[in-house]
Amino acid sequence: MRAPRQAVEIVFDHATKRYPGRATPAVDDLSMTIPAGEVCCLVGPSGGGKTTAMKLVNRLVELTSGDIRVDGTSVTALDETELRRGIGYVIQQVGLFPHMTVAENIATVPRLLGWSKRETAQRTDELLDLVDLPARDYRSRYASQISGGERQRVGLARALAADPPLMLMDEPFGALDPITRTRLQNELLRIQRELRKTVIFVTHDIDEAILVGDRIAILREGGVLAQYDTPEQLLAHPADDFVARFVGADRGLKRLSLTRLDELELEPANGAVGPLLDGHTTLRDALSAMLNDGARAVVVDGPDGKRMLTLDRLTELLR
Amino acid sequence: MAAEPVIPDFGEASDCVSENRLFCPDWVRDNWDPVLQPALVEHIKLTAIAVGVGFVLSLGAALLAHRLRYVERPVAIVSAVIYTIPSLALFQLLVPVTGLTVTTVEVALIGYTLLILFRNFLAGLRSTPPEVLEAARGMGLTQNQTLWRVELPLALPAIVAGLRVAVVSTIALATVAAFVVSEGLGGPILGALRLDFRTEIIAAGALAVGLAIVADGLLVLAQRAVTPWASARRVT
Numbered sequence: 001m002r003a004p005r006q007a008v009e010i011v012f013d014h015a016t017k018r019y020p021g022r023a024t025p026a027v028d029d030l031s032m033t034i035p036a037g038e039v040c041c042l043v044g045p046s047g048g049g050k051t052t053a054m055k056l057v058n059r060l061v062e063l064t065s066g067d068i069r070v071d072g073t074s075v076t077a078l079d080e081t082e083l084r085r086g087i088g089y090v091i092q093q094v095g096l097f098p099h100m101t102v103a104e105n106i107a108t109v110p111r112l113l114g115w116s117k118r119e120t121a122q123r124t125d126e127l128l129d130l131v132d133l134p135a136r137d138y139r140s141r142y143a144s145q146i147s148g149g150e151r152q153r154v155g156l157a158r159a160l161a162a163d164p165p166l167m168l169m170d171e172p173f174g175a176l177d178p179i180t181r182t183r184l185q186n187e188l189l190r191i192q193r194e195l196r197k198t199v200i201f202v203t204h205d206i207d208e209a210i211l212v213g214d215r216i217a218i219l220r221e222g223g224v225l226a227q228y229d230t231p232e233q234l235l236a237h238p239a240d241d242f243v244a245r246f247v248g249a250d251r252g253l254k255r256l257s258l259t260r261l262d263e264l265e266l267e268p269a270n271g272a273v274g275p276l277l278d279g280h281t282t283l284r285d286a287l288s289a290m291l292n293d294g295a296r297a298v299v300v301d302g303p304d305g306k307r308m309l310t311l312d313r314l315t316e317l318l319r
Numbered sequence: 320m321a322a323e324p325v326i327p328d329f330g331e332a333s334d335c336v337s338e339n340r341l342f343c344p345d346w347v348r349d350n351w352d353p354v355l356q357p358a359l360v361e362h363i364k365l366t367a368i369a370v371g372v373g374f375v376l377s378l379g380a381a382l383l384a385h386r387l388r389y390v391e392r393p394v395a396i397v398s399a400v401i402y403t404i405p406s407l408a409l410f411q412l413l414v415p416v417t418g419l420t421v422t423t424v425e426v427a428l429i430g431y432t433l434l435i436l437f438r439n440f441l442a443g444l445r446s447t448p449p450e451v452l453e454a455a456r457g458m459g460l461t462q463n464q465t466l467w468r469v470e471l472p473l474a475l476p477a478i479v480a481g482l483r484v485a486v487v488s489t490i491a492l493a494t495v496a497a498f499v500v501s502e503g504l505g506g507p508i509l510g511a512l513r514l515d516f517r518t519e520i521i522a523a524g525a526l527a528v529g530l531a532i533v534a535d536g537l538l539v540l541a542q543r544a545v546t547p548w549a550s551a552r553r554v555t
Contacts, residue, residue, distance in 0.1 A: 060457060084459030095454030099472045099548045109458050142551045158458075168457075 007037040007198045008165045010057065014066035017052055017223070026052040027223035029066065034215065036165075037196040041213030043203055044246070049223030050202045054168050057200060058087045070166060085109055088159030088167035088197070092174045094151045096143040102128070102154050103139040109162040127157040130191060149180035156188070160195070167199045173208070185211055206247055210235070210254055218243055231258055252318055256283035259317075261300050266307035274298045274308065287314060336518065343518040350519075354507055359526050362503035365493045366534075368425055370485050373432030377481075380433075381440035385470075391441065398433035406431070406495050414499065424496040431492060432485040439481025443474030476549055479542040483535055490531040504530075 010033070017027040027049040034040040042050035055061040057068055059080045068075045075083055096105050103124045110120045125135040131153040143151055152172060159167060172188075173181040185208065192199065203209050209216045210231045217228040220242055227239040235255040238244040248254065262279030274295040277286060279302055286298045286309055297310040335343035347355065384391040404412070409427045417423040447470050455465045497505030504523045511519035543550055 058457060060453075081459040081461050084457060086459075089454065089457035091450060091453060091457070093448075093450035095448070095450035095452075097451060097455075097469055097473075098448075099469075099475075099546065101548075108460075112459060112464070142548045144548070145551055155454075 005163050005165045007196050008071035009036045010034040010040075010166065010198060010200070011069040012053070012066075013069065015053070015056055015063060015068050016065045017049070017056060017061060018064045024222040025049075025064070026061075027056065027219075030219075030223065030225050031066075032217060032225065032228045034198060034200065036198050038214040039192060039199040039201055039212055041201045041203055041209035041216045042219060043206055043209045043216060044219035044226070045221060046204065047221050048219035050204075050219050051170055052223065053219065054170060054200050054202050057166075058084050058089060058168055085112055085162065086164050086166070088164040090152075090155050090159045090167065090169040090172045092171040094143075094155040096151055096154060096158075098143050101140050101142060102133075102146070103135075105143070105154060106158045106161050108158060113162055115162075123161060124157075127160055130160070130194075131157045132187065133157075149176055149184060152176065152184060153187070156191075160191075165198060167197045169199060169201045171203055172201075174203070174205075181208075188212060207254070210258065218246055253284050253287075255318060256287060256314070257285075259283045261286060261298075261309060262302065264309065264317075266300060266302075266309055267313075269299050269306035269308040272297050272299065272308045272310075276301060283309075283314065283317070287311075339515070339517055341517055342521050346518045347522050354519075355522060355526060358502075358504045358507050358523065359530065362490070362493055362505075362527065362530065365421075365424065365428065365496060365503050366486065366489045366530075369428035369489050369493070370432055370482065372425070373429045373436050373485060374482065376429070377433055377436035377440055378478075380437050381444055382466075384437075384441055385444040385466075394437055395434075398430075398437050401430040402434040406492060407498065410495075410499050419499050421500055421502060423499050424493070424502065428489055428493060428496070432489060435484050435488070436481045439477050439484075440474065443477025443481075444470050446477060447473050472546075475546050476542065479538055479545075483538045486534045486538065487531045490527060490534065494527055 012030045012032045015030045016025055018025045042053055044050050052061055056063055059075055106124045106127055107120045128135040128138055133153055173184050201212055215230055216234050218226045220226045227243045235251045261281050274297040275289040275293050276299050279300050289298050297308045299306055299308050333345050336346050380394045413423045413426055455469050493503050494505035494508055496503050497509040504527045507519050507523040
């Protein structure tokens with residue numbers, strides 16, 4: 001087995017992309033640093049240049065000016081195919097090779113890199129396990145023989161095949177039904193906890209960005225960075241009206257969805273009554289449970305007895 | 320048998336043959352080795368060479384047009400113009416250059432395959448879905464690797480489809496070669512037409528039809544063998 005590779009830091013340094021004949025740049029003077037091992041979500045309205053900004057990293061789009069450094073090395077200093085083989089790439093339509101089996105698809109980059117057959121086969125099975133597709137059942141199937149959600153899992157496994165320190169994901173779950181999407185978002189979080197890659201994740205869905213991102217970059221029309229911050233900061237202190245509108249009037253509720261009951265120091269219940277909830281419940285769902293039951297508190301049955309969260313405490317938390 | 324025949328006998332013609340009935344199996348049996356079998360083999364050769372050379376030329380042109388868009392139009396126009404010339408007229412045009420030879424026949428037959436093959440090959444090469452191309456680029460496949468590992472394999476169904484049409488139409492068209500050289504199944508057909516000998520017309524004609532059906536069937540089997548993914552059971 002090859003040793004897992006360390007995640008890398010990515011620096012956008014006044015990165016700019018102009019297309020000839022267009023008045024406004026697609027990406028305008030973008031500067032930000034994505035720390036190693038973090039998920040950075042690029043969000044914004046269409047025309048905000050989020051996909052373009054992502055493609056500047058693996059040079060599917062070439063910079064007009066400025067620089068992007070991966071682990072301290074400018075992307076322009078590397079041969080573009082070499083650069084891309086070291087970056088996992090996942091797109092919304094997946095783009096599995098229809099004439100190859102699931103295993104052959106996953107083996108694409110290892111084969112380009114000249115891995116041995118044995119090592120490649122072993123890695124393929126390992127990755128199918130990781131994305132929760134039993135290798136025995138799925139290895140020899142073609143893309144036409146699996147569902148949309150399964151295809152995106154294979155797409156993710158294929159991108160992870162050569163253990164790249166950096167992943168680019170372009171609206172990977174955008175074409176999936178809501179149930180499959182939620183399941184895959186959670187799988188991604190589980191995999192990310194395990195692998196700690198640096199990930200650039202493009203989405204137009206602010207809720208997805210809040211769920212998946214350690215940091216969120218909001219781009220506005222003309223490819224201008226409106227705000228780059230953690231989800232908490234973005235929701236608590238939007239930089240301007242545009243960001244406030246983009247994150248939505250319900251940003252208070254969204255902030256509540258960032259925290260789960262068992263992450264808080266709760267007071268002992270002392271016989272208080274209210275809906276009984278699991279410690280894994282988000283504060284948003286806890287509030288919803290209070291409103292549903294007309295209660296002023298919820299009760300959690302934890303390892304050290306019954307504890308409660310009151311409505312007053314909840315409003316305090318948002319301050 | 321009262322007297323010796325006055326006219327020398329050119330083989331014992333059966334009643335069936337001398338009465339020119341619709342079909343005489345005994346004639347076919349007697350003439351398989353000297354007439355029909357050699358004609359069939361020649362016919363296969365004529366077709367194989369025409370489609371083989373046509374395949375190489377068309378694939379080369381299609382690959383070029385796939386990479387350089389401006390190549391498509393001139394190749395498409397030239398091959399379409401050739402295709403519209405009636406075969407007998409094309410032979411007439413070629414005979415002064417290449418004479419009454421197999422070359423004349425082959426040049427014409429090859430010419431007729433170009434339009435079908437070039438169009439099918441190019442359409443096949445262009446049939447790769449854009450997201451598949453983007454994934455290939457994004458993973459770091461070079462342009463050549465994308466061609467050999469992705470675009471060409473995905474073009475196979477269109478390539479074989481083009482070959483099927485080309486093979487069947489060349490088998491049919493190669494009978495006309497008899498106007499130039501006595502090669503292929505066109506020889507017996509043309510000779511029998513002049514004598515109005517029905518058995519030979521039917522036998523040689525049936526061989527041409529049978530050859531076309533068998534060749535087409537073989538290509539279908541070949542396609543299934545090289546594109547297992549295309550016939551994989553779909554699950555959605």
